[in-house]
Amino acid sequence: MNHQFRTTNDGFGLKLASTVTSTGNNIFSANNDDQQIYPVNGPREVRVLAIVFPQYHQDPLNDKLWGEGFTDWNSVKTAPAKNRLGYGVPRPLSWEEGGLGYYDYTSFPVRKRQAQLARKHGIDGFVFHHYWFHDPAIGGASLKGPLEALLKDGEPNIPFLFNWCAMKWTYTWTAKTISNDTGHVVQKQFFPEFDKRNNPTPEGLKQLREHYNWLSQFFHLDNYIKVHGKPVFMMYQKKVAVANVLRQFNKFAKEDGFPGLYFMVGLTRPQEHLQSYVDVEEYKKSITRKRVIEIYDSTVMYPNPSEWNENRTLQVPQQCKNGNLTRVDEVAGIMTSFDNTPRRGVEDARIWSPAKPEVTIQRFGKSLQAALTYEYCCFPQDKDDKEDRFIIINAMNEWAEAMALEPSDVYQYQFLEQVGKSKQQASIKCASFHAKA
Numbered sequence: 487m488n489h490q491f492r493t494t495n496d497g498f499g500l501k502l503a504s505t506v507t508s509t510g511n512n513i514f515s516a517n518n519d520d521q522q523i524y525p526v527n528g529p530r531e532v533r534v535l536a537i538v539f540p541q542y543h544q545d546p547l548n549d550k551l552w553g554e555g556f557t558d559w560n561s562v563k564t565a566p567a568k569n570r571l572g573y574g575v576p577r578p579l580s581w582e583e584g585g586l587g588y589y590d591y592t593s594f595p596v597r598k599r600q601a602q603l604a605r606k607h608g609i610d611g612f613v614f615h616h617y618w619f620h621d622p623a624i625g626g627a628s629l630k631g632p633l634e635a636l637l638k639d640g641e642p643n644i645p646f647l648f649n650w651c652a653m654k655w656t657y658t659w660t661a662k663t664i665s666n667d668t669g670h671v672v673q674k675q676f677f678p679e680f681d682k683r684n685n686p687t688p689e690g691l692k693q694l695r696e697h698y699n700w701l702s703q704f705f706h707l708d709n710y711i712k713v714h715g716k717p718v719f720m721m722y723q724k725k726v727a728v729a730n731v732l733r734q735f736n737k738f739a740k741e742d743g744f745p746g747l748y749f750m751v752g753l754t755r756p757q758e759h760l761q762s763y764v765d766v767e768e769y770k771k772s773i774t775r776k777r778v779i780e781i782y783d784s785t786v787m788y789p790n791p792s793e794w795n796e797n798r799t800l801q802v803p804q805q806c807k808n809g810n811l812t813r814v815d816e817v818a819g820i821m822t823s824f825d826n827t828p829r830r831g832v833e834d835a836r837i838w839s840p841a842k843p844e845v846t847i848q849r850f851g852k853s854l855q856a857a858l859t860y861e862y863c864c865f866p867q868d869k870d871d872k873e874d875r876f877i878i879i880n881a882m883n884e885w886a887e888a889m890a891l892e893p894s895d896v897y898q899y900q901f902l903e904q905v906g907k908s909k910q911q912a913s914i915k916c917a918s919f920h921a922k923a
Contacts, residue, residue: 532861532875533610533711534854534905536882536891537649537789540614542591543631547624551655551672558828558886559588565828571840575827578885579893586892591632594639601642603892604882607902608909611645611711613720613878618650618697620676627700637703647711648701649720649752652677652728677727684730694731698738705744713783713873716748720786724751732781748874749781750817752788759814760800760856789819789880791838799852802915806864813865817876818857822850822901825888839888843897851904854879858912879905 541548542557549555565575579585586603589596604612617628627633636642655673678690686694704710705717712718717739721728732749739747800818805811823846824838839846857877881889891901 534877535611535613536609536879538612538614538882539884540629540632547628561828561886569827570832574896576894576896597641601644608906613649616648616650645709645711647718651722680730694734713748715745718748720750748783750784751782752786756794757787784815786817787819789821791824800856802856802859811864820853820879822889828886847900854908855912859915863916
C-alpha cells in the first residue's frame with residue numbers, strides 16, 4: 487500500500503498566514519481552507535491536538551447494542567433544545583453554513599472538510615479514540631470505518647495518534663441510565679492471557695499480534711505522530727492489565743522497524759504545573775511528585791469534567807516570569823464545555839459549563855492560552871526541539887456531551903477561532919515576558 491499521499495507541506499499539514507483576517511462571518515470556503523486565520527509565532531514543536539470520536543457511522547457493535555444504524559446523532563437529534571438550566575444544547579451547523587451537519591464519518595467530503603477546518607484554525611493534529619475489546623464475539627477493532635477509510639483516501643489529512651479506550655461500555659448512551667447510577671455493562675473489555683512470568687500464552691500472543699498488525703498500518707503513515715521516531719500510543723486511563731500488553735506492543739514495534747513506542751496515559755488529577763503558586767517551595771513540591779507511571783513516557787491530565795476544574799481556568803505559574811520553573815512530563819488537557827443532556831436526559835445530565843456561550847468560550851480560551859504560554863515562554867533555557875510537547879483538547883466532535891470544536895448552532899465557530907486566538911495571544915504574552923526579563 488502506498489502511503490506517500492500523507493506527506494504534508496511543513497510536517498504538520500499547515501500553511502501559515504502572513505496576516506490576521508477577520509472571522510466575524512466565518513463561512514467555510516474551500517478556496518482558502520489551508521490558510522490559517524491567525525499566524526502563530528510560538529515554537530512549532532508544541533502541538534495542539536483535538537480528541538476525535540469516530541463513532542458517527544453504522545457499526546456492527548452499535549447495531550447489536552443499541553439497534554440498527556444507531557449513532558450519537560440519534561441522541562442529539564431527540565434531545566431538548568435547552569438543558570434544565572435554560573442553555574442551548576448544541577447541534578452541528580449545517581453543511582451549507584460551513585459546518586459538517588449530521589454527518590456519516592465514513593464520508594470522504596466530511597473527513598476532508600473536518601481536517602480543513604482544524605488546520606485553518608490552528609489545530610495541529612487529532613487524537614482518535616481507538617476501540618479493541620479483545621472479545622472473540624466481536625473480533626478486531628470497533629468503530630473502525632472512518633479510520634480504515636483514512637488508509638484508503640488519506641482523509642482527514644492531518645497528523646494524528648490513537649487513544650485506546652480500553653474500558654467497558656455501559657448503558658448510558660440513550661438517556662436510559664440505571665436508577666442507582668452504576669450503569670448496566672453492555673460490553674466488557676477483555677485482555678489477552680499472560681502466564682505467571684508475564685509472557686503471553688500462545689492464544690494471547692495471536693490476539694496481540696492481530697491487534698498490533700492493525701495498528702501498524704497506521705503507525706507507518708508519514709503523519710502518524712511520533713516522538714523521536716516512536717509512534718505515540720495513548721491509553722485513556724491507567725489499567726494494571728494493560729501493562730503487559732503495551733510491553734508486547736513495544737517488542738512488536740522494534741521488530742517492525744521502529745525504535746519502540748511512546749506511551750502516554752490519561753489521569754484525572756489536577757494539573758498542578760498549571761496553577762499559579764505564590765510559594766516557590768510549594769511549587770517545587772508539586773513537581774517532584776511521581777508523574778510517569780510504570781512504562782509510560784508521559785501522563786496526560788485528561789480533560790474530563792471534574793470538581794477541581796469546574797468554574798476554574800488553568801493559570802500560568804507565578805514562577806514563569808522569573809524562570810524558576812522545572813519542566814514536568816505532563817500533557818495539559820483542556821475542556822471545551824460539557825453537557826450530556828442528550829445521553830442522560832434532562833434531569834440526570836451533568837452540566838459542567840452552566841453559563842452563557844460567551845462565558846464558556848472565554849473560559850476555554852483562558853485555559854488554552856495559559857497552557858500555551860507555559861509551553862512557549864516558561865523554559866527559554868530549553869534549546870532542543872521538544873517533540874513530546876502536546877496540549878490536548880476534549881473534543882473535536884463529542885456532540886452528545888456538548889464537547890465539540892466543530893461549528894454549532896450555539897457556539898458557531900467560536901471554539902475553533904479561539905484556538906488560533908489563544909496561540910496568537912500566548913505568543914504576544916511570551917514576548918512580553920522575555921522583554922521584562
